[in-house]
Structures are given as structure tokens and as C-alpha cells.
Amino acid sequence: MTPIDLLINARWIIPVVPENRILKDCAIAIHQGEILAVLPQEEAAKRYSATRVDYLHEHVLTPGLINAHGHAAMTLLRGYADDQPLNDWLNNHIWPAEKQWVDEQFVRDGTELAIAEMIKSGTTCFADMYFFPEQTAQAALDAHIRSHIYFTIFDFPCAWGSGPEDYFTKGLALHDTFRDNDLINIGFGPHAPYTVGDETLKKVAVLAQEMDTPIHIHLHETAQEVEDSIQQYGMRPIQRLMDLGLLSPLTQCVHMTQINDLDIAILQQSGAHVIHCPESNLKLASGFCPVETLLNAGINVALGTDGAASNNDLDLFSELKTAALLAKAVSGNAAALEAHTALRMATLNGAKALGIDHLVGSLETGKQADIIAIHLGDLDLQPLYNIASQLIYTHVGHRVSHAWVKGKCLMQNRELLTINERELKSKVRSWQEKIQN
Numbered sequence: 166m167t168p169i170d171l172l173i174n175a176r177w178i179i180p181v182v183p184e185n186r187i188l189k190d191c192a193i194a195i196h197q198g199e200i201l202a203v204l205p206q207e208e209a210a211k212r213y214s215a216t217r218v219d220y221l222h223e224h225v226l227t228p229g230l231i232n233a234h235g236h237a238a239m240t241l242l243r244g245y246a247d248d249q250p251l252n253d254w255l256n257n258h259i260w261p262a263e264k265q266w267v268d269e270q271f272v273r274d275g276t277e278l279a280i281a282e283m284i285k286s287g288t289t290c291f292a293d294m295y296f297f298p299e300q301t302a303q304a305a306l307d308a309h310i311r312s313h314i315y316f317t318i319f320d321f322p323c324a325w326g327s328g329p330e331d332y333f334t335k336g337l338a339l340h341d342t343f344r345d346n347d348l349i350n351i352g353f354g355p356h357a358p359y360t361v362g363d364e365t366l367k368k369v370a371v372l373a374q375e376m377d378t379p380i381h382i383h384l385h386e387t388a389q390e391v392e393d394s395i396q397q398y399g400m401r402p403i404q405r406l407m408d409l410g411l412l413s414p415l416t417q418c419v420h421m422t423q424i425n426d427l428d429i430a431i432l433q434q435s436g437a438h439v440i441h442c443p444e445s446n447l448k449l450a451s452g453f454c455p456v457e458t459l460l461n462a463g464i465n466v467a468l469g470t471d472g473a474a475s476n477n478d479l480d481l482f483s484e485l486k487t488a489a490l491l492a493k494a495v496s497g498n499a500a501a502l503e504a505h506t507a508l509r510m511a512t513l514n515g516a517k518a519l520g521i522d523h524l525v526g527s528l529e530t531g532k533q534a535d536i537i538a539i540h541l542g543d544l545d546l547q548p549l550y551n552i553a554s555q556l557i558y559t560h561v562g563h564r565v566s567h568a569w570v571k572g573k574c575l576m577q578n579r580e581l582l583t584i585n586e587r588e589l590k591s592k593v594r595s596w597q598e599k600i601q602n
């Protein structure tokens with residue numbers, strides 16, 4: 166018998182690789198944070214003696230979900246300014262509120278709130294773009310969740326710094342701090358083509374290639390953005406980024422709701438990834454990302470919630486349902502984005518977009534043990550003909566019972582183990598009182 170740290174027995178496992186497979190009565194053997202094997206429970210019992218054994222009789226295990234775009238700390242502005250068009254929402258509500266309230270403590274507390282919500286709905290890795298990324302990283306470190314933190318770059322000052330030079334200095338220092346941390350990655354977050362000029366974008370492109378570090382940017386979010394770029398630069402934003410050398414397999418293009426054939430050719434040619442945020446696009450009436458067309462063109466599409474101020478939750482299972490339904494409506498094809506493909510979008514595709522698909526995104530031997538368990542025992546989920554469908558088309562975010570990151574348990578039977586929920590609630594309440602007055 167081989168001694169190991171953890172053996173999780175579950176009624177079902179969807180490993181994502183191999184594709185479209187649902188395993189029954191199998192187990193996952195984990196040692197030192199790594200998956201040793203996915204195998205039948207009887208065989209596992211003979212082969213391994215585990216320090217801890219979990220039996221999840223009414224549960225399905227899947228890879229932990231990857232929320233590939235968000236602004237975690239904005240949970241503190243959840244519901245603060247709803248039902249506004251994007252420009253009005255940003256210029257007259259969100260940016261003034263951020264100017265008044267965002268500081269280090271805001272980011273720390275808001276990120277902790279976001280992480281708690283994400284773990285409780287099945288996310289084990291999140292990508293983030295916001296001010297004071299040092300605080301985002303510290304909150305992620307404390308909670309032991311995997312994160313990709315893209316430090317914000319604008320051409321103008323913000324609460325975090327005085328301008329591009331200052332952002333580069335602080336961001337690169339943060340990158341150095343976490344160079345050897347395998348749960349926290351720091352990358353470049355130029356906010357959008359309309360807030361960052363050519364010189365700064367060129368610098369991002371050069372540094373990213375030199376350092377082999379990802380770039381995360383809002384792109385083609387609205388029709389207005391595309392029109393303005395044609396007016397100002399004589400070309401569509403994605404063409405401008407291509408000309409500046411910013412597009413490569415290291416680049417994550419967030420939103421992409423306005424896409425023509427040339428844009429698709431640029432995405433194909435560059436190997437850049439698309440991060441689809443359907444609920445934010447719907448709420449801000451930004452348009453529709455043609456997910457099915459992009460997937461058929463061989464472009465990698467991952468999924469994100471965006472910030473809680475434009476969603477208003479960080480439940481990636483609920484985002485998956487919206488994405489699946491919307492893909493059918495937009496393509497006019499009810500077979501578009503079927504359940505397994507949708508789940509892959511929130512797991513393996515997310516890992517690919519972030520450049521960590523060799524580590525996570527599927528439940529395979531040799532990968533790190535980022536896993537969630539979902540309880541499927543409740544009446545409203547019966548009967549269970551197709552587990553994958555049930556995960557996508559019913560509401561299962563609040564039924565995620567367990568979460569592990571690199572083999573460490575972050576939630577057990579819905580109880581968070583790395584975050585004190587009571588203390589967090591009282592911190593959030595005091596922010597609400599301050600911001601409301």
C-alpha cells in the first residue's frame with residue numbers, strides 16, 4: 166500500500182480530459198498537492214493508504230472553476246449603481262465612487278469578500294485587474310486560492326499611482342515578490358485601448374515577451390469603443406493592438422462583443438485568447454460575443470464574471486448557464502455550447518488562457534489537485550440522467566460542498582476553512598455604512 170495524503174471517493178467524476186466523460190464510483194488519489202491517479206474506488210482502496218479519506222456518495226467532482234476575468238474588490242460596490250449604460254455607469258457612478266473610497270483596506274476587504282463568494286460557488290482560480298494589486302495578492306495568499314493578478318495600467322493617475330512609469334515600477338516589483346509562488350502569478354493589465362496610449366502599450370508588449378508574462382486587457386467591449394478607435398486611429402482596436410505587437414498567445418482579450426471576420430482572422434493568427442463575460446455584457450447592454458463562431462474558428466474562449474458591480478455575483482456556474490443559453494440564442498442553434506463544452510470553457514479553456522493548462526483545468530495524473538465537489542442529492546435535481554447537463558442548466562453554485570486547491574481543503578461541507586466568515590461580514594457591514602452615508 167502506498168501512503169498518500171488524501172483519497173476522495175465520489176459517486177461521479179467529470180475529469181474534463183478525456184473529453185465528454187463521466188466516471189462512476191471512482192476516486193482521486195492526491196499526494197503533496199498533486200493528482201497521483203483517478204481510478205475505480207475498489208482499486209484505490211487496495212493500492213493506497215491515505216491520511217484522510219473522503220466519501221462523497223451524492224456528489225460529482227470536477228476541476229475547480231477558473232474565473233478568467235474580474236475586479237474582485239468591486240464586491241464592495243455590488244448593487245451600488247445598477248441599471249445604467251456603460252459610459253454613464255463608469256464616468257458618473259463607479260469612477261467617482263472609486264476615487265472617493267478605494268484604498269489599500271478597501272481592496273483587501275473587498276477581495277476577501279470576493280474570494281469567499283468564489284470558493285463557495287466553485288471557483289478555485291481567479292484572474293483579476295484592479296488597483297493596489299499588492300492587497301489582492303495578500304488576500305489570495307491568506308485564503309490559499311490560486312490567482313492571476315494583472316496590475317492596472319492607465320495613461321493617467323489613479324489612487325494606486327501617478328501614471329504608467331509608477332504602475333510599471335510597482336507592478337514589476339510585485340511580480341518579483343511572487344516569482345517563486347506557484348499559486349500567485351502577476352501579469353500586465355493595460356485597462357483598455359481607449360485608456361492606454363501607443364507608447365505605453367508598446368512597452369507592455371516588449372516587457373511581456375521578454376518576461377514571458379501574460380497581458381490582460383478589456384477589448385471590443387462596446388460598439389462605441391470600436392467606432393471611436395476608427396475615428397481616432399483609423400482602425401479597429403484589435404488591429405491597433407496587433408500593429409503594436411501586443412497580441413500573442415500571452416494575451417487575454419476580455420469581452421470581444423463586436424467582432425467581424427477580420428477580427429477573427431487576427432485572433433486566429435495571433436493565438437490570443439478571448440474571455441467571455443456574458444452577464445456583464447448583458448447588464449451593461451454591451452453586445453454579444455459570438456462564442457460558437459469563435460470556438461468553431463479554433464479560438465480559445467474562457468469565461469469570467471467581471472466585477473460584482475456589473476454582474477452582480479461571482480457565481481461562475483450561474484455565468485455558465487447564461488453563457489450556454491446566450492450562445493444558443495446568438496447562433497440560432499440549440500446545439501451550440503453543449504454542456505461538456507461549456508464546462509470545459511470554465512475549466513481547461515480558462516487554464517489555457519492563463520497559461521497554466523499544464524498545471525490545472527482537468528483531473529489528470531500529474532496535475533495539481535484543484536478540485537470541487539458538488540452535492541447533487543436535492544429533490545430539485547432529480548432524476549439525474551445527465552450529470553453534465555445538470556451542472557450547466559440548473560443552479561448548482563450554492564451546492565458546491567467542498568473545494569481543494571493544490572490538495573489543501575478550502576471548504577468542507579460549505580464551511581470555509583481559510584476565511585473567517587463572521588469577521589468578514591462585519592468588515593463588509595462597516596464599509597456599507599461608510600459608503601452609504
Ligand SMILES: [Zn+2]
Nearest residue numbers: 235383471472
Ligand atoms: Zn472588467
